[in-house]
Amino acid sequence: MPRTISDMSTGTRSIALAVTDGMLHFELALACEVFGTDLSHLVDPWYEFALCGPGAVRVGRFRLEPDHGLDQLPYADTVIVPGWVDVDVAPPAELVDAVRAAHAAGARVVSLCTGAFVLAAAGVLDGLRATTHWAHTDVLAARHPQVEVDPDVLYVDNGSVLTSAGKAAAMDLCLHLIRLDHGSAVANTIARRLVVPPHRAGGQAQFVTAPVPERGDAPLSELFSWTLARLDQPLTVEDLARRANMSSRHLTRHFRTATGTTPLQWLLTQRIRRAQELLETTADSVDTIATATGMGTATTLRRHFNRTLGVPPDTYRRTFHDSRPAPPR
Template identity: 65%
Template sequence: MHTVALATAGHLLHFELGIAYEIFGNPPLGADEWYDVRLCGPRSVRVGPFTVEPDDGLDYLAQADTVIVPALADVDEPLSPELVAAVLAAYESGARIASLCTGAFVLGAAGLLDGRRATTHWGHADALAARYPQATVDPDVLYTDNGNILTAAGKAAAVDLCLHLVHLDHGATVANTVARRLVVPPHRAGGQAQFVSTPVPVSGDHTLAELLAWVQERLDQPLTVTDLARRANTSPRHLGRQFRAVTGQTPLQWLLTQRVRRAQQLLEATNHSIESVATATGLGTATTLRRQFKRVVGIPPNTYRSSFRSP
């Protein structure tokens, strides 16, 4: 039986630990063989408002086939040296290692992200990259799969990675059965974006507030940097400096992002064709929409619509 060890130490987030236990600890109806799940830690562990007693110590990780490192409650707290050493020992013993959300910091401390692509919750991606510069941190994907080292972004992406592991071990049919039990999409590719909208300060006291609101009302129209500069009564060069200061993007980057975000809204809430959505967002043609949408979001618009369409 494939053994899955949930590595615990310190204070964990309950969602990621709970979803891992739910998926790997509950065989689907009709399954002949499933996982043997063990909660492993040096002592009792706080999981949100609860205290959980481990089944085994951290030395058990080296015996497991798969080790899951759930999300840490506070990435600024010192990591448990025991946990880091045990995860490294498990890897060296041949275990498959997967982190959920901020559990990636443990893998980084063990050196398992060096030279590998990794992700974590977008809000902690910069910290992960700064702390472990030899890792290639991608804040825009749901999960990464390096074979025996896998990492997931936050919350729902932990579900995606766990289902991905089930898919690898038991095939698509079984993974889809588990997904139906959880009432979630059966499979989302790891390369999909985390679907986090770029912060758009369209109101407030900053110098571009009026201009950004004006642009938002005219996304269906052809707009150039010169048009925006004329509206703001400034030069294109000065406008570019203002945009970088306020949004972190150039005017054209910001405009394209807003067009794609508007396309997301229309794909979720309407039956408009791809051609109509392209026209309504100022992207012109369906070909342009598909190209820019996939570049920004990570998947084609039709795939996005099927996954995120409101009832």
């Protein structure tokens, strides 16, 4: 008899990717790449990963043979539903029922892109804030008025229910899950391996006029690297503008176009991310880390860290600190 998800080794987080005919192959392949690749050399144990479907399924031009049936979803720790090709067609009832059962059993349920329509049909988004690809947010809101649809964010984390916008935002949510489960240092290492940004906050706008700096934005591209090498210094918007050889107002406008946020908010996010890495990979005191990240004092670091992540630095360290060497860069 083939092994089921419920047979997976104790202490190993299991992820089930729910697949049926009509899934978007990009989001499906993305989840397989992130969670289905054996990365036990970074974290041991890594995830146990399985495809669950009603049988052989057609995804675009490809035919997939799932490992298990949809009845195994309730046994997984996390269930991921990829994007749905045609939002005008109701998702299969067996998929909706399986997702509903998984949520009722305590699984963390995640949708990528238009997979939110499956979660909404299962009722797991009722009364919650959620998102999907910006082109379909109006449809989701009209069809499921009990869901608070936010069209202006990359992903929404409700704890046991998480939803993402489309394409690149699905990668952001996958990395967010790894950060929750294994810490910032591991997530950043995997992001480098995938050659993607290590962290974009879920509240960042979905649609940015120029998400990747163009050739004319070379000063801003250089500014990012220059700033990251000087996070221990008390940088101001004026300092950044001077380095980029532009006015503060022009820098702020340029920054929002390229990143969807302000220079100071971006800088604070980088300081917090650096603090996370240091808390995970060193034994440095909070005072030392505050100095190394440009926060100045432990009090300032604790205030911003708690406000951003919901836990104080000491609690975060107890959760994620690992005595092993930091993952390779």
